[in-house]
Amino acid sequence: VRFGLAKAMKPTAPFHGIILSTQTRVMASPADRELVETVGIAGINCSWNRISEIPWDRLRRCGHHRTLPFLVAANTVNYGRPWKLNTAEAIAATLAIVGLRDAANAVLRRFSWGKEFMRLNKEAFDGYSSASDSAGVRKWQDEYLARCQAEARARKSEEIDLPPSCSSEDEEDEEEAARSSERGCASAVDTAAVAAGVEDASVLASEGC
Numbered sequence: 001v002r003f004g005l006a007k008a009m010k011p012t013a014p015f016h017g018i019i020l021s022t023q024t025r026v027m028a029s030p031a032d033r034e035l036v037e038t039v040g041i042a043g044i045n046c047s048w049n050r051i052s053e054i055p056w057d058r059l060r061r062c063g064h065h066r067t068l069p070f071l072v073a074a075n076t077v078n079y080g081r082p083w084k085l086n087t088a089e090a091i092a093a094t095l096a097i098v099g100l101r102d103a104a105n106a107v108l109r110r111f112s113w114g115k116e117f118m119r120l121n122k123e124a125f126d127g128y129s130s131a132s133d134s135a136g137v138r139k140w141q142d143e144y145l146a147r148c149q150a151e152a153r154a155r156k157s158e159e160i161d162l163p164p165s166c167s168s169e170d171e172e173d174e175e176e177a178a179r180s181s182e183r184g185c186a187s188a189v190d191t192a193a194v195a196a197g198v199e200d201a202s203v204l205a206s207e208g209c
Contacts, residue, residue: 008080015042020090027134027141028066033098035064041094043087068093069128069141076119096125097137103190 005168017039056075070082078084085093086109095104096118106122108114108180127140 015063015112019063019065024067026066027069027137027207028097029131029134029137030099031133036098043090050073054122069137071124072120073112074120097128099129
């Protein structure tokens with residue numbers, strides 16, 4: 001809002017575009033492109049800790065509610081955390097998913113972490129934007145998270161199969177590498193587990209933009 005890229009609206013204001021919401025299982029998809037181009041996107045600007053205070057009863061009567069698929073935040077508050085996107089990230093993500101990648105970059109250009117957000121989620125955006133509708137986006141998400149889990153299991157298996165080192169220095173290096181790999185595996189598995197458990201969570205506002 002402060003950069004002039006969006007305007008503030010009251011919950012009672014009429015709006016007929018895409019509303020990023022926790023009150024739906026319908027995911028944003030390329031099928032929403034025309035709505036986005038003609039009417040726009042509304043993100044709800046509040047802290048994640050106060051999401052329950054939003055007047056959803058009033059908002060349900062407005063617009064077309066959409067949730068976002070699995071994405072990783074790059075903002076300074078929630079960097080690297082799945083689902084915890086702020087308003088700017090959520091709006092940019094919607095633009096990228098419907099196929100308006102240049103518009104997404106334009107939104108993020110004002111933020112120091114904007115390029116990192118697109119980099120972290122490039123594979124996901126490529127996959128989601130190749131789907132035709134909400135069901136296709138959800139299918140790609142589930143397959144992507146399954147691959148994450150499989151890769152984590154494969155890395156764990158490689159750790160177990162490593163031969164013992166002949167020198168203490170090599171042992172220390174391998175132990176440190178194993179610890180780093182273990183942290184990576186745990187992160188990938190935990191991320192997939194979180195996604196499977198909160199697939200209805202939307203990426204709305206966290207700390208504002």
